[in-house]
Amino acid sequence: MKIFKLPDLGEGLPDAVVREWHVQEGDHIAAHQSLVTVETAKALVEVPAPWGGTVEKLFAAADETVNVGEPLVGFKEAGAPEPEAEEEAGGREPAPAVERADSGTVVGKIEQSGAVLGAEVAPSTTPRRLATPAVRALARRLAVDLTGLQPRGERFTAAEVRAVAQQAPAAKAAKPADKAEPEKAQMSPARRAMALAMSRARDQVAPMTLCDQVDISAWWGKESATLRLIRALQQACADEPNLNALYQDEQLRPAASVNIGLAVDSPRGLFVPVLKDVAARTDDEILQQIEDYKEQARNQGIAQQDLQDGTILLSNFGAMAGRYATPVVLPPTVAIVGAGRTFQGVVAVDDRPAVRPLLPLSVSADHRAVTGGELARFLKSMLQALSR
Incomplete structure (x- = not known):
């Protein structure tokens, strides 16, 4: 696995908070394509891919803190077999070269390979995002779930997110609480x-x-x-x-x-x-x-x-x-x-x-x-x- 570590983003901070991933494990991306949006020192920064390839592992989830120099993304090494192929091929003789050339897979028939590849190829278009990275980060900080909500305009605004957040305490107050728990506040970047x-x-x-x-x-x-x-x-x-x-x-x-x-x-x-x-x-x-x-x-x-x-x-x-x-x-x-x-x-x-x-x-x-x-x-x- 080829590891890309979180670089020094020039803010003097030892870490950054992952706010949004723009890729998923298994995606094939080009060099300089946006990998992730992180927040550090008052800036939302999009981190680009240093090289192209297939994303094998994401080392952090959204809202997790990653230290500078720690693994961020793992890329599949060129020429390495796919994980599924390794499982199927374990303990078997390699397929003849002509069969691999015909089917495009390590094992399996031509009729099967088309369906498998069709399921694995990432969609050519991404779903339309209803909020900018900054607004989505604000929603996470205020514990506002935008799923199922509709913006007044083309995208959610920060004012709409705050309005939803202000309604939430009133709804919680209406419900009886078994036990009050002290709030835990995490200092923002x-x-x-x-x-x-x-x-x-x-x-x-x-x-x-x-x-x-x-x-x-x-x-x-x-x-x-x-x-x-x-x-x-x-x-x-x-x-x-x-x-x-x-x-x-x-x-x-x-x-x-x-x-x-x-x-x-x-x-x-x-x-x-x-x-x-x-x-x-x-x-x-x-x-x-x-x-x-x-x-x-x-x-x-x-x-x-x-x-x-x-x-x-x-x-x-x-x-x-x-x-x-x-x-x-x-x-x-x-x-x-x-x-x-x-x-x-x-x-x-x-x-x-x-x-x-x-x-x-x-x-x-x-x-x-x-x-x-x-x-x-x-x-x-x-x-x-x-x-x-």
């Missing part, structure tokens, strides 16, 4: 990834945070606040490149381009997709990419490559609540910008009090790699860019 990342930040980073607020009346209500934040961050990175950098092996390496990890909140958890090389992209391209990431986070999950290679992070937590924060720096990056909730505040304009929209900013940096002066100049650059 996304939360385990968060725990590992926060542990690394706690153990490795020397954090410092600087806060201020800026009058944004010049453009507030006329332009996208997220886009203005991204462009201001881009300008600040150009002015203080040591904050757009990676700190690894006790070496600070400023990045050649500004790749902003943008926090995106979704029902499945927090995603941090990366807007790569923002200086080379138009405003419309950036806004469209953000909308695409939001849609992917709500539905099928964000592609693995889009969650990597960030050089600085932006958290727009003010869209929900809060003015100031102490954002956590995630190594190997050295800085993160937090934008709070815009509020109406009193400022001095021509020596007179005036009410203006004010945007709070909180910037954290790793003091091992960044000086206090660099952090202050970075924040000052952002304030100037946002005030115009």
Whole structure:
């Protein structure tokens, strides 16, 4: 048997959870065909076949955890006899070569072989799936059985799954329970990834945070606040490149381009997709990419490559609540910008009090790699860019 082991999917986690198999034992598949969807570190990842062949064994069931480097799929070795043929041929003389050539089987008659092969060949079409992998994973986590249910549209949505899950407790409450059992909660891959990342930040980073607020009346209500934040961050990175950098092996390496990890909140958890090389992209391209990431986070999950290679992070937590924060720096990056909730505040304009929209900013940096002066100049650059 030729064994394919779970590869390192690049998220820093030692394992992944099997969410859906796309093949079955006995299927003949081509190289690069999708084998399985696994969940790791906030991403649903489809793992392709490294080579073509016949699937002999699946080493894990749905919702099981597989460690990186452990067997995932076993392929039948080229030239090995089929299991059924081995059982029938045990203790018998091999059939003549001419008979094998005529019938296409190890033993048996021509009339039988057609029926057997016809039963073993996998169907050429797969049944239509009524939910995306992300929605099916959500249904499993909420213990919702989609079998026998019909979606309102072409496919089930996450909202429909949650609606069914909310009805389930009421139905259970109506039935008398013999004995209450404590609930057993299993930490999801996304939360385990968060725990590992926060542990690394706690153990490795020397954090410092600087806060201020800026009058944004010049453009507030006329332009996208997220886009203005991204462009201001881009300008600040150009002015203080040591904050757009990676700190690894006790070496600070400023990045050649500004790749902003943008926090995106979704029902499945927090995603941090990366807007790569923002200086080379138009405003419309950036806004469209953000909308695409939001849609992917709500539905099928964000592609693995889009969650990597960030050089600085932006958290727009003010869209929900809060003015100031102490954002956590995630190594190997050295800085993160937090934008709070815009509020109406009193400022001095021509020596007179005036009410203006004010945007709070909180910037954290790793003091091992960044000086206090660099952090202050970075924040000052952002304030100037946002005030115009």
